[in-house]
Amino acid sequence: MTFVQLIDCKTNRFDEMNRLMDTWVERTKGKRTATHSLIGKDRSDASHIIEIVEFPSYEEAMRNSNLPETDEVFRELVALCEEMPTFTDLDVVRDEQLYAANIRRLFEVIGTKGELPPLNDLIAENYHDHDPANDQDTIGLDAMRREMGMWRGAFDFTFTVEDQITQGDRVCTRWTWNGTHKGDFLGIPSTGRTVGMTGTTVFRCREDGKIVEGWWQYDRLGLMAQLGALDRLEI
Numbered sequence: 537m538t539f540v541q542l543i544d545c546k547t548n549r550f551d552e553m554n555r556l557m558d559t560w561v562e563r564t565k566g567k568r569t570a571t572h573s574l575i576g577k578d579r580s581d582a583s584h585i586i587e588i589v590e591f592p593s594y595e596e597a598m599r600n601s602n603l604p605e606t607d608e609v610f611r612e613l614v615a616l617c618e619e620m621p622t623f624t625d626l627d628v629v630r631d632e633q634l635y636a637a638n639i640r641r642l643f644e645v646i647g648t649k650g651e652l653p654p655l656n657d658l659i660a661e662n663y664h665d666h667d668p669a670n671d672q673d674t675i676g677l678d679a680m681r682r683e684m685g686m687w688r689g690a691f692d693f694t695f696t697v698e699d700q701i702t703q704g705d706r707v708c709t710r711w712t713w714n715g716t717h718k719g720d721f722l723g724i725p726s727t728g729r730t731v732g733m734t735g736t737t738v739f740r741c742r743e744d745g746k747i748v749e750g751w752w753q754y755d756r757l758g759l760m761a762q763l764g765a766l767d768r769l770e771i
């Protein structure tokens with residue numbers, strides 16, 4: 537179970553504390569078990585600092601605490617604080633990456649049969665799409681709906697989300713796409729073939745979770761080969 541430790545400090549020497557955290561990262565390189573560290577400053581009291589440190593488990597956190605380097609840095613941290621820091625130990629019982637959840641919903645909705653919904657709860661009106669297979673970027677929600685409509689008119693398909701990685705306002709999704717060719721696709725009439733491809737998409741989200749930009753990479757050449765489009769090419 538993921539474990540999180542909250543370290544609550546009072547200090548007016550934040551710059552020195554910040555440098556101390558850099559020192560801890562350097563000293564424990566290759567040894568520390570912490571996976572994520574976040575430091576916040578109280579907006580109503582600039583001397584009130586909270587550090588949030590994430591570990592894979594409580595046991596890993598204890599291994600980290602027992603490192604000599606961690607003990608050294610802690611003693612230096614206490615010297616920078618106006619009072620003894622307090623610690624709150626938390627077992628994570630719910631961890632939902634909201635941006636990632638919206639991306640999963642988008643992939644699910646795109647592949648759902650029937651009329652395509654408005655999507656304005658997921659995609660911003662000024663959405664900007666980058667697809668190297670298209671001559672020009674797709675700009676705007678309505679244009680993106682037309683792009684999706686082209687694919688939906690040519691295939692009955694579904695996406696399977698294989699992996700997601702979230703960093704800041706960006707979500708990287710590795711996916712598998714499987715479909716049946718039922719209509720014209722780039723001049724290729726319906727073949728009835730079952731086809732598939734893999735790809736990766738990076739989406740950028742804004743504060744309310746709506747998607748504002750996307751970058752696609754996928755095996756379009758492999759898809760064309762499955763449709764028989766390359767059989768007619770002369771080598």
